[in-house]
Structure formats: C-alpha cells, structure tokens
Amino acid sequence: MSNFQVLLVAGTHGNEINAPWVFDQWEQNPDLLDRHGLQVIPVIGNPIALEKCQRYLQRDLNRSFTPEFLNSSKFTDLEISRAKYLFELFGPKGKSSSQIVIDFHSTTSCMGTSLVIYGRRPADLALASLIQNRIGLPVYLYEGDSSQKGFLVEAWPCGFVVEIGPVPQGTLNSRIIKQTFLTLKICLEEISKSITGKSCFPENLIVHRHLKSIDFPRDFSGKPIAFIHGDLEGRDWKTITQESPLFEDLKGEIVRLSDYSCQDEVVPVFVNEAAYTEKNIAMSLTKREVWTFDENWKDAFYELIS
Numbered sequence: 228m229s230n231f232q233v234l235l236v237a238g239t240h241g242n243e244i245n246a247p248w249v250f251d252q253w254e255q256n257p258d259l260l261d262r263h264g265l266q267v268i269p270v271i272g273n274p275i276a277l278e279k280c281q282r283y284l285q286r287d288l289n290r291s292f293t294p295e296f297l298n299s300s301k302f303t304d305l306e307i308s309r310a311k312y313l314f315e316l317f318g319p320k321g322k323s324s325s326q327i328v329i330d331f332h333s334t335t336s337c338m339g340t341s342l343v344i345y346g347r348r349p350a351d352l353a354l355a356s357l358i359q360n361r362i363g364l365p366v367y368l369y370e371g372d373s374s375q376k377g378f379l380v381e382a383w384p385c386g387f388v389v390e391i392g393p394v395p396q397g398t399l400n401s402r403i404i405k406q407t408f409l410t411l412k413i414c415l416e417e418i419s420k421s422i423t424g425k426s427c428f429p430e431n432l433i434v435h436r437h438l439k440s441i442d443f444p445r446d447f448s449g450k451p452i453a454f455i456h457g458d459l460e461g462r463d464w465k466t467i468t469q470e471s472p473l474f475e476d477l478k479g480e481i482v483r484l485s486d487y488s489c490q491d492e493v494v495p496v497f498v499n500e501a502a503y504t505e506k507n508i509a510m511s512l513t514k515r516e517v518w519t520f521d522e523n524w525k526d527a528f529y530e531l532i533s
C-alpha cells in the first residue's frame with residue numbers, strides 16, 4: 228500500500244458545481260470525511276471552466292484523454308493541455324501516481340445516483356461490485372460507441388464516473404450535494420476495506436449495457452421536430468418495450484421504440500440530458516444484464532491496490 232493513491236475528481240465539467248462545492252467544503256473542514264488512512268488526492272478537473280460555470284472552454288475535457296492527445300505535443304487546446312497535465316501528474320506513471328480514479332459528475336437527467344464504467348476492465352468491475360453491493364447503485368456499462376471516446380477514467384488503471392441527477396447545470400442542490408457526499412464517503416470506506424482485506428464481494432453484478440444512443444427526430448435542416456414523450460420524460464432506468472413512446476410532436480405524432488431497430492426490452496438512460504444536445508444524443512438505450520461475479524475481477528483489483 229506504500230504508494231497506493233486514489234484520485235478524486237470533481238468539476239471535470241465546469242457547470243456541474245455540486246461535487247466541486249463538496250470538495251471545497253471538505254478542504255476547509257478536513258474532518259468532514261474520514262480518509263481511513265488512504266492517500267487521497269481531490270482535484271478540480273477543469274478549474275477555468277468551473278470559474279466560468281461552463282461545461283468546457285474549447286472542447287469537452289471528458290473526451291480529451293485519448294492516447295492521441297495525451298501522447299502528442301501538437302495540440303494546444305486548453306482542455307487537451309489540462310488532460311495532459313492531470314495524466315502526467317496523477318496518471319499511472321506520474322510523480323503523484325494514482326491507481327484508482329473516481330470522477331464525480333452531475334446530470335440534468337433523472338438518473339438518481341449511478342456509476343458509469345467504460346468497457347469491461349476486470350478491476351473496474353470489482354470496484355463497481357463493491358459499491359453496488361453496499362448501496363445498490365445502478366451501473367451503466369458504456370462500450371462500443373466509437374463516436375464517444377477519451378473519457379478521463381479510461382486513462383487510469385481503474386475507476387468509474389459517479390453521475391448524480393437531476394440537477395440543472397450551475398445549480399447547487401440539497402439532494403445532489405448529500406448524494407455526492409454519501410457516495411464519496413462510501414467509496415472511501417469500500418476502498419479502505421479492500422486494502423485491509425475486509426471487502427465483501429457480491430455473487431452478481433447488475434449492469435445496464437450500452438446498446439446505442441439515439442438522436443431527436445430532425446428535419447432536413449437539422450432542427451428537432453419532436454420532443455421527449457411525456458411518458459418517458461423523467462423516467463430513466465424504467466424498462467420500455469417496442470410499443471413504448473419515445474418522442475412526440477404538437478400534432479400528436481408519436482415515435483416509438485419499434486421505429487428503431489432494437490431489442491424488445493431496453494432501459495433508457497440520460498434521457499434529455501442537456502449537455503448531450505450538442506452531441507446529438509436524446510437518450511441512450513441499455514440492456515439490463517446480471518453478470519456472475521468473476522474471481523478474476525477481484526484478482527485484478529487486488530493486484531492494483533497491493
């Protein structure tokens with residue numbers, strides 16, 4: 228455990244201000260949260276964007292951690308420079324290297340508190356299992372979408388995003404603050420328990436595996452011609468079927484799941500997330516799966532923290 232360190236990130240998106248506020252309070256009142264002897268580094272992902280309460284200045288920091296950007300000096304965008312700085316300092320080979328990263332976000336969607344993992348790295352699955360087993364959070368497994376890449380946590384050996392919503396961008400909110408604080412506390416407790424060999428791994432991990440993201444119906448000029456259907460708005464994580472409505476317009480026309488080629492039962496997430504408008508994503512569709520806990524996940528995780 229000599230140089231084991233956990234990197235905690237808030238404000239990767241500068242208009243998601245609840246987690247940065249919690250970090251600031253923690254810095255001013257170190258007794259607010261017990262570190263359980265862990266070496267923990269809290270850091271603000273994009274401080275300039277946070278100051279301006281903007282998601283980013285030049286490009287999305289949370290799409291800037293690609294090997295291409297991190298390993299080249301030809302890019303000068305503020306966010307790419309920031310990604311390189313964070314990676315070079317806190318990445319696996321950095322001066323202050325961290326093995327685990329937890330990246331705290333908020334969302335305008337009704338996601339409650341959830342974990343997002345990227346791909347199927349065994350150590351991520353083990354850590355997510357520990358948190359899910361403790362407080363039952365849903366896990367969104369994001370994979371197989373080549374249009375979205377360069378997520379911060381992918382650049383570290385292990386980690387996940389915590390997404391908490393709904394909350395408007397740039398707004399402090401009681402429930403979001405308390406959920407952020409609680410999730411942070413549980414993460415520190417569970418990581419600390421794993422180091423002392425007191426972890427309790429579950430038999431299963433329930434994941435919501437990303438299938439596809441879908442855009443609003445648009446006219447020839449690209450304008451949206453329909454909005455999220457009232458039955459779906461605010462109902463992230465609810466299973467829907469082929470006849471379920473996704474979009475409607477003012478003439479009463481409805482676009483249903485059956486209008487897309489998709490599985491019979493899916494679970495929408497990030498429904499109407501404000502920040503995804505620029506990415507042409509109205510929602511993402513997932514499939515709920517129950518995975519048997521694999522001992523290899525545990526081995527990979529312990530190898531990392533030992």
Ligand SMILES: [Zn+2]
Nearest residue numbers: 240243332333
């Ligand atoms: Zn975010």
